[in-house]
Amino acid sequence: MLVKDYMSRHPFMLEEDSSIVEAQSYMSEVHVRHLPVVGDGKRLLGLITRETLMIEPGSLDSLNVWEITRYLSGMKVKKIMIKARDVITVDETAAIEDAALLMIENKIGCLPVLSGRVVVGMMTQEDLLVQLCRLLVTRRPGLRVSVSMPDKPGETKKLMACVEKQGWEIQSMGGMPDLRDDTRYSTMVKIIADVSMEDVQETINQIEGHEVRDIRETQ
Amino acid sequence: MAEPTRRKSEDIPVLDIENLAVAYKVRGGEVEAVQNITLDIKKGESHGIVGESGCGKSTCAWAIINFLGANGYVKRGSIKFQGKNLVGKKGEELRRLRGDQIAMVYQDPMQSLNPSMLLGDQLKEVLTVHQGMSNSQAEKDCIRMLEKVQMPDAANVMRRFPHQISGGQQQRVVIAMALLNNPALLLMDEPTTALDVTVEAAVLDLIADLRKEFNTAIMYITHDLGVVARVSTKVGVMYAGEMVERATVEELFKSPQHPYTQGLMRCVPKLGTDRSSSILYPIPGRVPPPDGRPAGCVFWPRCDYVRKRCREERPKLRSIAGTETWVRCHFSEDIDMGSWEPPEDLVVPGTVPKKEVDETILEVKGLKKYYRVRGNSLKDVFGMGEKQYVKAVEHASFKVPRGKTLGIVGESGCGKSTLVKTIIGLEHATDGEARFLGFDITNSISARDRKLIQELQMVFQNPDSTMNPSYTVGQQIARPLKRFNVMPKEKITDEVLRLLRSMRLGEKYYDRLPRQLSGGEKQRVGIARALASHPDLILCDEPVSALDVSVQAAIINLLLEIQEEFGTTLIFISHDLSVTRFFSEYVCVMYLGQIMELGPAEEIYAPPYHPYTEALLSAVPIPDPTAKQKRVRLQGVVPSAIAPPSGCRLNTRCPRREMLPDPDICLTDPPWREVHPGHHIYCHIPLDELRKIDPVVSIKEVNHAG
Numbered sequence: 001m002l003v004k005d006y007m008s009r010h011p012f013m014l015e016e017d018s019s020i021v022e023a024q025s026y027m028s029e030v031h032v033r034h035l036p037v038v039g040d041g042k043r044l045l046g047l048i049t050r051e052t053l054m055i056e057p058g059s060l061d062s063l064n065v066w067e068i069t070r071y072l073s074g075m076k077v078k079k080i081m082i083k084a085r086d087v088i089t090v091d092e093t094a095a096i097e098d099a100a101l102l103m104i105e106n107k108i109g110c111l112p113v114l115s116g117r118v119v120v121g122m123m124t125q126e127d128l129l130v131q132l133c134r135l136l137v138t139r140r141p142g143l144r145v146s147v148s149m150p151d152k153p154g155e156t157k158k159l160m161a162c163v164e165k166q167g168w169e170i171q172s173m174g175g176m177p178d179l180r181d182d183t184r185y186s187t188m189v190k191i192i193a194d195v196s197m198e199d200v201q202e203t204i205n206q207i208e209g210h211e212v213r214d215i216r217e218t219q
Numbered sequence: 220m221a222e223p224t225r226r227k228s229e230d231i232p233v234l235d236i237e238n239l240a241v242a243y244k245v246r247g248g249e250v251e252a253v254q255n256i257t258l259d260i261k262k263g264e265s266h267g268i269v270g271e272s273g274c275g276k277s278t279c280a281w282a283i284i285n286f287l288g289a290n291g292y293v294k295r296g297s298i299k300f301q302g303k304n305l306v307g308k309k310g311e312e313l314r315r316l317r318g319d320q321i322a323m324v325y326q327d328p329m330q331s332l333n334p335s336m337l338l339g340d341q342l343k344e345v346l347t348v349h350q351g352m353s354n355s356q357a358e359k360d361c362i363r364m365l366e367k368v369q370m371p372d373a374a375n376v377m378r379r380f381p382h383q384i385s386g387g388q389q390q391r392v393v394i395a396m397a398l399l400n401n402p403a404l405l406l407m408d409e410p411t412t413a414l415d416v417t418v419e420a421a422v423l424d425l426i427a428d429l430r431k432e433f434n435t436a437i438m439y440i441t442h443d444l445g446v447v448a449r450v451s452t453k454v455g456v457m458y459a460g461e462m463v464e465r466a467t468v469e470e471l472f473k474s475p476q477h478p479y480t481q482g483l484m485r486c487v488p489k490l491g492t493d494r495s496s497s498i499l500y501p502i503p504g505r506v507p508p509p510d511g512r513p514a515g516c517v518f519w520p521r522c523d524y525v526r527k528r529c530r531e532e533r534p535k536l537r538s539i540a541g542t543e544t545w546v547r548c549h550f551s552e553d554i555d556m557g558s559w560e561p562p563e564d565l566v567v568p569g570t571v572p573k574k575e576v577d578e579t580i581l582e583v584k585g586l587k588k589y590y591r592v593r594g595n596s597l598k599d600v601f602g603m604g605e606k607q608y609v610k611a612v613e614h615a616s617f618k619v620p621r622g623k624t625l626g627i628v629g630e631s632g633c634g635k636s637t638l639v640k641t642i643i644g645l646e647h648a649t650d651g652e653a654r655f656l657g658f659d660i661t662n663s664i665s666a667r668d669r670k671l672i673q674e675l676q677m678v679f680q681n682p683d684s685t686m687n688p689s690y691t692v693g694q695q696i697a698r699p700l701k702r703f704n705v706m707p708k709e710k711i712t713d714e715v716l717r718l719l720r721s722m723r724l725g726e727k728y729y730d731r732l733p734r735q736l737s738g739g740e741k742q743r744v745g746i747a748r749a750l751a752s753h754p755d756l757i758l759c760d761e762p763v764s765a766l767d768v769s770v771q772a773a774i775i776n777l778l779l780e781i782q783e784e785f786g787t788t789l790i791f792i793s794h795d796l797s798v799t800r801f802f803s804e805y806v807c808v809m810y811l812g813q814i815m816e817l818g819p820a821e822e823i824y825a826p827p828y829h830p831y832t833e834a835l836l837s838a839v840p841i842p843d844p845t846a847k848q849k850r851v852r853l854q855g856v857v858p859s860a861i862a863p864p865s866g867c868r869l870n871t872r873c874p875r876r877e878m879l880p881d882p883d884i885c886l887t888d889p890p891w892r893e894v895h896p897g898h899h900i901y902c903h904i905p906l907d908e909l910r911k912i913d914p915v916v917s918i919k920e921v922n923h924a925g
Contacts, residue, residue: 012301015312030301039344
């Protein structure tokens with residue numbers, strides 16, 4: 001699961017000579033909040049975000065209404081964009097969790113994905129959320145079971161063995177340490193099986209130390 | 220997998236054309252070549268565009284990159300690329316877009332390759348100039364890309380010139396070059412039309428794989444419905460500069476809505492269906508020129524369902540309720556394709572079974588044609604070097620009964636044309652026997668009796684190059700009549716007119732010059748000229764491959780009709796296996812100068828196959844996306860005919876070689892295995908093994924188009 005497999009390929013891009021008026025309308029037209037600015041050969045020159053387009057009135061030469069209009073219409077993207085050296089980017093071969101970390105640590109919403117200096121895609125927070133949904137296989141009929149188990153080696157294996165013995169199909173699985181109790185581990189399994197929720201709950205509860213915290217059907 | 224969330228920005232098409240009209244300024248006004256085109260292509264989609272020539276397919280693609288020439292311009296409408304309107308963009312910005320985000324692949328790869336530069340340099344240039352990449356890194360990336368397009372020996376190809384690789388490989392280099400910049404949109408204008416069917420199949424597989432891998436939007440222009448069925452997700456059908464139908468590929472082939480689309484489906488022969496159901500029905504008339512389009516619906520003069528409203532009111536492109544199909548027809552809901560009846564005056568030949576005749580008109584035994592090639596060494600200059608030959612035809616043996624058709628199929632360079640040229644006497648046979656009506660015909664044409672020349676005539680692929688441009692049609696046809704003294708002088712004009720009528724050309728064509736005729740009409744004149752001397756045998760060298768499908772159907776029907784009327788024997792060369800199947804009683808499959816399989820058409824197209832026939836059949840694009848076709852691909856390139864592989868000539872590429880317990884046996888000459896009397900396979904693999912192979916094509920449901 002690498003960035004290059006899950007980024008948006010062929011992102012919308014701007015040229016550095018585009019006017020900021022153009023950039024603003026382009027952004028709302030194509031429903032994105034970040035636009036990489038590229039030069040010849042799609043080389044990254046900068047980045048335009050919603051925030052960069054919010055120009056401080058103080059930075060303008062004059063506050064005369066008529067002057068502002070003229071000034072803004074002549075302003076080019078390259079004047080206000082975040083310059084390439086300050087843009088936080090990710091290489092296409094990075095793992096998606098590393099991309100997520102980069103975004104969290106720097107409090108940013110998007111990462112231009114580069115191959116060398118060339119923009120090959122964009123990775124946004126939204127992309128990561130889409131991947132999270134995919135990872136947990138939402139919107140498919142099945143049973144979503146949250147299991148709490150002791151946080152020690154071999155426990156997941158027990159659960160797997162139990163599911164396999166019943167002949168249920170596992171669609172997806174994810175787990176993390178329980179945030180409130182550091183001796184336990186929470187796992188979510190999505191299974192496809194022609195059984196009632198009660199049966200599933202009962203079967204899993206029989207494993208020593210395991211407890212079904214939540215069970216529901218998904219569509 | 221169901222898409223969990225669709226994001227708004229993902230729904231913005233890469234290319235969004237709305238209501239486009241392109242006009243060319245000409246003397247005395249302007250001509251709208253393309254009108255009212257609306258289409259959109261999203262990421263990872265492949266949008267096919269089909270139509271006959273002159274329908275504005277290419278103009279449409281050129282408009283996107285503003286490649287219309289000095290007199291062409293976008294008159295109305297918008298072309299949006301990634302949400303930005305391209306119409307009216309300045310040169311510099313467009314140039315950058317073309318370099319970085321939009322790539323094109325044309326029919327002829329040599330138009331995009333510089334013949335004087337090494338392929339490696341041309342490929343690297345894309346990366347070093349545009350992306351400022353270092354030379355060594357660019358070299359690595361280029362080799363990787365060449366490997367992605369399945370180029371054999373990629374590192375070596377980098378150090379070659381374009382002329383040193385084959386046509387299919389050239390096209391791969393062009394595709395690799397187009398993809399190096401990772402374009403968002405790829406425009407392909409007939410990229411496989413000039414390639415052999417086996418190479419075409421490999422390139423089409425490649426395009427489908429690359430589309431998925433790079434998520435590129437592809438606009439694929441072609442005239443071939445079979446190719447569209449294989450590569451597209453959506454299809455637009457164009458007619459006379461307008462888009463007449465747009466649908467997903469499954470819908471289009473399952474239930475074509477527009478009468479023109481239905482007509483197109485009826486005039487392509489299909490593999491897999493039996494012969495009687497694949498009667499071809501040509502669309503009457505031809506595509507009107509841009510300045511002569513009728514009022515009302517552009518298609519009404521050729522439409523079988525025309526009503527008053529069609530003549531008066533131009534239909535709008537409207538969506539059919541409950542489907543993704545858009546159609547430009549007033550009455551498409553009322554038209555049921557299944558109940559279509561051919562017009563009464565249409566003569567459908569080929570339905571009456573031919574009489575069984577035992578007389579053999581042409582018999583060829585062990586025919587050989589070698590061409591001497593001179594080497595470049597000093598020894599060769601003095602004539603002391605070893606003599607080298609191109610073995611164009613080797614040991615060809617077959618018989619053709621009177622009144623039947625023999626089809627010859629094979630890749631280019633397999634010796635089809637040489638064989639025919641040797642029979643007609645344009646080439647002198649090196650060895651072997653050929654007897655026509657009992658006369659020896661291995662000598663060249665100048666040594667032949669005039670009577671014999673009269674009985675053997677030929678129809679060529681390109682009617683342009685075989686007609687004297689300054690002779691009128693009447694003179695062209697009258698010439699063989701005069702030369703052979705077929706009839707007294709005063710009757711010649713009547714005979715020419717009769718021939719013209721039988722070609723459905725009419726008397727008004729008598730005084731026309733070749734340049735005033737369309738391609739199909741020229742081919743009709745070529746056939747009339749071949750028929751003029753009342754020959755017993757006509758050799759047709761790819762007579763329909765340069766023609767549009769609807770014209771192709773008409774010419775094929777015409778040839779069949781002639782055969783029924785005059786009892787003429789035909790030898791029909793074609794690279795198109797579906798046409799050959801439809802046309803011939805006997806088929807001969809050639810590879811590298813050698814006949815591989817010979818027999819009745821029905822049996823050639825069903826197991827047991829020769830491995831080469833099997834590969835050819837699995838490469839044929841079938842105009843039916845639901846048809847199941849096995850994927851058997853030949854590896855590597857056709858070996859040189861100067862030093863062909865010993866034994867079975869296919870042994871270097873044979874996909875079935877591993878079926879033999881001892882593959883080395885292929886290095887010896889294979890036996891002629893007889894399946895039935897008259898059906899022979901030239902292969903080491905025993906027939907029982909070959910019989911176990913499944914048929915290549917299986918069609919699930921009855922085709923509506925049949």
